[in-house]
Amino acid sequence: MSTTETAASTSADAPAIDTDKLMGFVFRAVDEVGATLNAALVVMGDKLGYYRDLAAHGPTTPAQLAERTQTAEPYAREWLNAQAAGAYVTYDPSTKRYMLPPEHALAMTDADSPAFLPGFFQIALGTVHDTQHIVDAARSGAGYGWHQHDSDVHVGCERFFRPSYHANLVGSWIPALEGVQPKLEAGALVADVGCGHGASTILLAKAFPNSTFIGSDYHAESIRTARARAAEAGVDNVRFEVASAQDFGAAPGGQRFDLVAMFDCLHDMGDPVGAAQRVREVIAQNGTWMIVEPMAGDHVEDNLNPVGRAYYGFSTLLCTPSSLSQEVGLALGTQAGPARIRDVTAAGGFTRFRSVAETPFNRVIEARP
Ligand SMILES: C[S@@+](CC[C@H](N)C(=O)[O-])C[C@H]1O[C@@H](n2cnc3c(N)ncnc32)[C@H](O)[C@@H]1O
Numbered sequence: 001m002s003t004t005e006t007a008a009s010t011s012a013d014a015p016a017i018d019t020d021k022l023m024g025f026v027f028r029a030v031d032e033v034g035a036t037l038n039a040a041l042v043v044m045g046d047k048l049g050y051y052r053d054l055a056a057h058g059p060t061t062p063a064q065l066a067e068r069t070q071t072a073e074p075y076a077r078e079w080l081n082a083q084a085a086g087a088y089v090t091y092d093p094s095t096k097r098y099m100l101p102p103e104h105a106l107a108m109t110d111a112d113s114p115a116f117l118p119g120f121f122q123i124a125l126g127t128v129h130d131t132q133h134i135v136d137a138a139r140s141g142a143g144y145g146w147h148q149h150d151s152d153v154h155v156g157c158e159r160f161f162r163p164s165y166h167a168n169l170v171g172s173w174i175p176a177l178e179g180v181q182p183k184l185e186a187g188a189l190v191a192d193v194g195c196g197h198g199a200s201t202i203l204l205a206k207a208f209p210n211s212t213f214i215g216s217d218y219h220a221e222s223i224r225t226a227r228a229r230a231a232e233a234g235v236d237n238v239r240f241e242v243a244s245a246q247d248f249g250a251a252p253g254g255q256r257f258d259l260v261a262m263f264d265c266l267h268d269m270g271d272p273v274g275a276a277q278r279v280r281e282v283i284a285q286n287g288t289w290m291i292v293e294p295m296a297g298d299h300v301e302d303n304l305n306p307v308g309r310a311y312y313g314f315s316t317l318l319c320t321p322s323s324l325s326q327e328v329g330l331a332l333g334t335q336a337g338p339a340r341i342r343d344v345t346a347a348g349g350f351t352r353f354r355s356v357a358e359t360p361f362n363r364v365i366e367a368r369p
Contacts, residue, residue, distance in 0.1 A: 119159025143325025270326025276348020
């Protein structure tokens with residue numbers, strides 16, 4: 001036994017405990033408790049305008065931050081100290097001022113940047129908010145629907161995914177699909193299924209004014225927000241309707257869709273095979289089904305990394321309960337991986353399947369009849 005090992009108990013079979021390993025694990029966990037609280041601090045800083053204020057000004061005292069954001073100084077002070085301890089801001093003891101480095105300012109304040117982070121924290125915190133419901137559901141085997149969650153989940157989802165769509169969708173994902181861009185430029189009929197607040201639908205509608213876009217989602221509140229977002233954006237070649245993925249697509253005159261898109265939602269559905277069958281029914285014979293799913297490999301061991309960790313967390317608390325709340329309840333999981341997605345498309349009657357693009361967070365798949 002090494003000097004750092006002690007017997008865990010008097011039992012002869014009890015494993016020896018390496019005290020260094022134990023304390024290493026405990027201190028890692030202390031950091032994670034800080035990180036857990038930091039999710040709320042980031043959302044607080046985003047909602048109160050602390051990051052935007054720090055980004056707009058140089059080194060700042062708590063009193064200055066409080067005054068400029070019209071918040072109470074003790075909150076500004078303790079928030080700044082927590083941010084400094086987490087290295088989100090720097091602290092200069094000689095001036096007692098705090099500063100947000102320019103790279104952090106970009107990630108915390110520029111909602112168009114693919115590095116934008118507050119949406120990621122907002123959806124995470126909204127998800128954690130509903131933990132007790134998931135604890136209960138795990139005991140009973142029930143699900144917990146997307147529509148039942150705190151609004152931070154819905155708004156955070158939009159704010160998390162939109163920067164990546166803004167950076168990639170029109171410039172690289174659409175061009176990666178075989179023959180789709182020319183169709184969209186000429187004028188195509190497009191369905192965006194499970195569109196949430198319609199971030200992807202509106203980006204596409206703006207980029208391809210000759211095409212018609214129909215966004216749909218089973219969550220009525222999300223569709224109301226999507227309609228408001230479209231009005232704000234001034235796009236008139238898009239409409240939104242409440243429909244599930246298993247029965248969307250009543251196109252005008254029974255016209256078939258040239259492109260059906262699903263962004264980060266197939267794995268949330270209870271019946272993804274039913275959705276695939278519905279896509280097959282309403283898609284043109286030479287049409288394309290674009291499936292954007294979280295980045296994942298086919299095997300658990302492929303996903304044991306920081307992105308996989310976040311996504312398995314969302315899978316447990318958000319996506320799998322969503323699937324289990326619906327008919328069939330297939331529970332694909334957020335990290336299903338391309339092989340299982342291919343099985344779903346094949347079961348729906350699609351014969352061709354290709355992974356066409358990827359980012360650290362998303363894999364883009366093309367399925368064709
Ligand atoms: C993670 S969100 C993605 C939203 C949006 N596509 C985006 O990328 O921002 C998943 C979406 O799938 C929707 N959804 C879940 N099950 C559905 C179903 N069976 N039919 C239609 N939409 C569904 C949810 O309401 C939610 O808006």
